[in-house]
Amino acid sequence: MSASASDHYDVVVAGAGPAGAQCARDVARRGYDVVVLEAEREAEFPRQSNKSTGGTFPAMLSGFGIPDDVVMNFTDNVVLEAPNEYFVQYQPGAVLDFAAFKRFLVRDGRDAGAEYRFETRVSKPLLEDGEIIGVQYGGGNAVRGDIVVDATGPAAALAKKLGVSALERGNQAIAVEYEMEGVELAADGYADLTDAMMLRLDHDIAPGGYSWIFHTGDDTAKVGLCYIQNEAYERHASPGMRIDDYLERWLDTDPRLTNAEHIDGKQHRGSAHIQLPGGLSTDNFMAVGDTVPTVDPLWGEGIHGCMESGRAAAITADHCFIASERDTSAETLSRYDESWHTRVAPQARTRLLTSRLLYHASNERYDTFVRDLRRMDSEALQKADKGNLRALSKLFHVSDGPLLARMLRTLRA
Numbered sequence: 001m002s003a004s005a006s007d008h009y010d011v012v013v014a015g016a017g018p019a020g021a022q023c024a025r026d027v028a029r030r031g032y033d034v035v036v037l038e039a040e041r042e043a044e045f046p047r048q049s050n051k052s053t054g055g056t057f058p059a060m061l062s063g064f065g066i067p068d069d070v071v072m073n074f075t076d077n078v079v080l081e082a083p084n085e086y087f088v089q090y091q092p093g094a095v096l097d098f099a100a101f102k103r104f105l106v107r108d109g110r111d112a113g114a115e116y117r118f119e120t121r122v123s124k125p126l127l128e129d130g131e132i133i134g135v136q137y138g139g140g141n142a143v144r145g146d147i148v149v150d151a152t153g154p155a156a157a158l159a160k161k162l163g164v165s166a167l168e169r170g171n172q173a174i175a176v177e178y179e180m181e182g183v184e185l186a187a188d189g190y191a192d193l194t195d196a197m198m199l200r201l202d203h204d205i206a207p208g209g210y211s212w213i214f215h216t217g218d219d220t221a222k223v224g225l226c227y228i229q230n231e232a233y234e235r236h237a238s239p240g241m242r243i244d245d246y247l248e249r250w251l252d253t254d255p256r257l258t259n260a261e262h263i264d265g266k267q268h269r270g271s272a273h274i275q276l277p278g279g280l281s282t283d284n285f286m287a288v289g290d291t292v293p294t295v296d297p298l299w300g301e302g303i304h305g306c307m308e309s310g311r312a313a314a315i316t317a318d319h320c321f322i323a324s325e326r327d328t329s330a331e332t333l334s335r336y337d338e339s340w341h342t343r344v345a346p347q348a349r350t351r352l353l354t355s356r357l358l359y360h361a362s363n364e365r366y367d368t369f370v371r372d373l374r375r376m377d378s379e380a381l382q383k384a385d386k387g388n389l390r391a392l393s394k395l396f397h398v399s400d401g402p403l404l405a406r407m408l409r410t411l412r413a
Helices: 018-029 058-063 098-112 231-236 243-253 303-321 330-344 348-360 363-375 378-385 389-393 398-412
Strands: 008-014 034-037 071-081 086-096 115-117 122-128 131-137 141-150 172-181 196-200 209-217 220-228 261-273 285-287
Touching (some): 008 131, 008 303, 018 034, 018 098, 018 303, 058 086, 058 303, 071 363, 086 098, 086 209, 086 363, 122 141, 172 243, 220 231, 231 348, 285 330, 303 330, 378 389
Parallel strands (some): 008 141, 034 115, 071 196, 071 209
Antiparallel strands (some): 071 086, 122 131, 172 261, 209 220
């Protein structure tokens, strides 16, 4: 059936972030009709949604064919800082120009046959007999599809109305970041951050969260912080301080940043939920990216998970369409749920528990944690990063028992 004649598509994607754009890219390459509806204006895209630090790793770049020209800087090391300690691990990575990365995905998807409609804000699902058959946007306009994919991020414009999303405000992380020049990358007493991505655990800077410096070349870096406004934040927060105030205080007190200057127009804000997903799919519908959410709960890397979820949704759609009779039922689409838990975010529960333990620990415990990391061999570190319980147990102390018990109770709630 002609999409242009009927305004009906095989797949309708709401949102042109990494997850939605990658889903459309893969669906189009398989020869299906797909349209992406994006709220922003194309001439400015992604001005409002340029919210990621852009830190990622070679597996994402090679696995999804991302060109070097959207990379600001290729990095060699990952650095984890505590108030008085630091740990350096060799781990090649890349800091993306996130806006250029998103524009590449749109351009490449179009080359594959995907249609994009900008200035098209999806408002709610189009329902028939209680099932989603498309989306509504603008002043009562609609577009139909055999499968609808919600890639609208934390807004979850469709998933919430379908009862699929269960995003909780108490699990929402907020972030602010500046791109800066004049950064002192090798200050005395600190790890050398040349060609490195650094995360810092320090409640004085980011209560209940973490801060970062990602080297982007020469003397420039992305500098920011995020936290969740939960009990850990409340316990460590300073009265009257907002997230911007914490960042400005860090810039004023860290010798690596005191002489640095903001690059004009390069300030980014964003949010994501750090929690296990509720639902992922239902009849004719899947949710991808930060809508469900896919951000790594341990280290905060979100791009790779978003891309994997978009690909998993596209593979699932293909499975629905290649049958002798198209089957987009909830039962068939549950293959996406299985893929999400095994490939997109494996060991999600264990990693979430570990992240909650980290962000609720004290500054003194952060120093001990970093010292423990330095004692572990590389194989054990890799297993711990993947959520291996035996490897993670080497980072726990007997004194962590009460905190571990409390975090387990909150995870089960």
